[in-house]
Amino acid sequence: MESQAPSTTKDRLLDAAEELFSSRGIDATSLRAITSAAEVNLASVNYHFGSKDGLVKTVFLRRLEPLNNERLELLDALEISAAGAPIELEAILDAWVMPALRMGHSPEGKRIKRLMSGIYSEPGDTLQALLRELFSEILRRFCAAIGRALPELSGEELMWRVHFMLGAMIHTVADQPSIRALSGGLCDPSDIEGVRRRLIGFVAAGLRAPLEEKNAPPTAGEDR
């Protein structure tokens, strides 16, 4: 039985690992640093999670599973209330973005955000596979919903635009220090409502961009 709220060895390890992974990176964080921060014995990691890889996987799963479940629930609700008709694009984007923004804003979840960006570059084979599996279904669902909202797009065009959309969203959710620095403090990434409004406005406009002719004249002064 877990004693009360936040005190089992497993939880202490997960919390400490999440914190250190997000600030220093996974490879650069040693088990000794984690167990020191968690004030538990070094061998606990291998006892409870089998290996460092097992701990890493659990750290991600603990956050990503509830996150994606919430996204799917929101999308389900939208599809039910739409009753077969296409859903408004902004509502779909909201269902994707808001759970992440809200999670990133909660006091316990702040450290996750930098982790999420690291996902895409960390070359760990096992983690990469885990994430591909975790996101494949939810991406399929959201792509389908967006495709129904934008029926004039071909399959290829839709995929490209979703790809661009993911880039903007991931970069925004994950790399908030960067926008602070870029703007010289002018932009406030903790203003969830502002981020939501701007991000969705940008992405929705991009997704709805008019289809250009294939052989449009090259834009000025750029063909060398």
Place this chain on the structure above:
Amino acid sequence: MESQAPSTTKDRLLDAAEELFSSRGIDATSLRAITSAAEVNLASVNYHFGSKDGLVKTVFLRRLEPLNNERLELLDALEISAAGAPIELEAILDAWVMPALRMGHSPEGKRIKRLMSGIYSEPGDTLQALLRELFSEILRRFCAAIGRALPELSGEELMWRVHFMLGAMIHTVADQPSIRALSGGLCDPSDIEGVRRRLIGFVAAGLRAPLEEKNAPPTAGEDR
């Protein structure tokens, strides 16, 4: 004197390191793996670059400096031919994107792309600082040009949209395996002209998105 083209120890090391860094990540690549691939002695790294950190920095600088110089030259040319008037938005975006796309497409530069994405999550303090310095001026220049092309945007709004833009662009240039997998082979990231047209179309539409009211009604079914 360098003997002929691709055979000095320094160059062999840089090529091998670039290749391995991009496929396995920086931390996960040992000097022994690099020197083995380059067929040079282990101690050469410390002799020619001082340390592994010095090698890493040189690997990035060798690609990023010419890249950013080309971007700045293109922007310079645009500003000169515009003679004080605002430049067309698409032309500015072209000046940013094309050097990267072209570089990523060249046979020797293919491996750089995955590297570039890793930049933003690799937590190495020295590398982080180097990149911040490398990109600060060029970002300032491009932000200013985009701001002149979109005079109706406030400074804060502009910075946010540039941030979204960078996310889409970085994700596109860096993570091309991901778009291939996402689309099930439908999208071809090696089609530079197609990527350019779609990416710039998406980003330009996002940058030009109409300014929403601050207190717009929340989009359907999403306020919990």
Place this chain on the structure above:
DNA sequence: CCACAATTCAAACGAACGTTTGAATTAATA
């Protein structure tokens, strides 16, 4: 040809890593 610097080389260094071990301790069961 010789002296001298630049470069390469094999070998080793100490430190840090993930993991394992087996005994000590705590909790659960009856």
Place this chain on the structure above:
DNA sequence: TATTAATTCAAACGTTCGTTTGAATTGTGG
């Protein structure tokens, strides 16, 4: 309380890492 399983603990294991060393080799200028 006696027995057994679950957990914690200190210590060590073997490996790999980046770096250093000092001798051997190569290239250069007088």
